Amino acid sequence: MGEKFFKKLSNNYLELLDDKEDFNVTIKIGESSNATKTCKDNRNMKTINLKHTSTEQFDIIIKYIYGGVISLENQDASFIFDLLIMANEFLLEELTTFLEKHLIEEKSHWLRLHFTQIYQKSFQNNQFQNLQKWCNDFLVKYPTKIFEIFDSEYFTSLQENALLSLIKRDDLQMEEIKVWNYVIKWGVAQNPDLPSSGPENWTSENFLALKIKLQNCLPHIRYFQIPIDDIVDNIEPYQTILERNLWKDIMKRITNPNREISSIILPPRMEPFSA
Structure with missing residues (x-):
């Protein structure tokens, strides 16, 4: 059974789509297309090249554009996921949301089997909010x-x-020091010029580069939930990337857990998962 959308598509133009006589756009589908951009020829005809699109996928998209109708009957999850990517590239917001929800509600088993691919793709574009939430919940x-x-x-x-x-x-079911270590690992990887010998050989410029890269991540670490030994072993070598007042407050809490501090204390996460 097909789905119909008319909220953002005011008229049904399917009859125009079937008219093979009156047209002013030529669309080339698939790898055989040589051009990579839209161009107009001398007769004011527009040619659009969609090199990485299959004929079947485009047929679904164009019928949606003209008639607000889509049918996913007998389509496998991989095809629907590729269709989702294509719908987003065409800026078809309503269709994109529909395909996301369809995958989550009807094809969740496939999403789990291909989780790494789905996780990577869904966060490459912030339009896939539903898939992003599904991935994090998973x-x-x-x-x-x-x-x-x-x-x-x-x-x-x-x-x-x-x-x-x-x-x-x-x-998030992860020990806080592991969260910190993974964040540092990610940040260092984004700065390939950092000396591989470790922070003990870094310059102030090296620490500044890491601090800038991690400026959005660092506020979400639960520093005051980390054991003292882990702070000394894992955080102190990178103390330069923390705000000075935050590091002072961490030290205050180490010497006196009841001492008042000005830094925000985030609540502890759930108990870490134990295998």
Whole structure:
């Protein structure tokens, strides 16, 4: 059964789509197209080249544009996911949201099987808010998946918004010092010019570069939930990237846990997952 959309499409133009006589646009689909941009020829005809689009996908998109109708019957999840990417490229917001929800509600098993790919793609574009939320909810529910991603080669190429959306969560089941270590690992990878010998050999410029790269991540670390030994071993070597007042407050709490401080104390996360 097909879905109909008319909220943002005022008229049904399917009859015009079937008219093979009167047209002023030629669309080339697939790898055989040589051109890579839109151009007009001498007869005021417009040619659009969609090199990475299949004929079947485009047929669904064009019928949606002309008639507000879409049918996903007998289409597998991989095809629908590619269609989602294409709909977003065409700036079809309503269709994009529909396809996201369809994948989540009807194809969740496929999403789980291809989680790393879905996670990466969904955070490459902030339009996929529903998929982003589904991914983070999945990671919180199955925290072992977090380590599969964070310990993989893919982690250092993770989009900042993906990392941020996860470390902001109060229900992230991960020890806070591990959150810190992963954030540092990610930040260092974004600055390939940093000396690989470690922070003990860094200059003030090196620390500043890391601080700038991590400026959005650092406020979401629960510093006051980290054991003293971990602070000394893992955070103190990088204290330069923290605000001076924050580091002073961390030291105050180490010497006297009841001492008043001015820094914001974020609540502890849920108990870490134990395998």
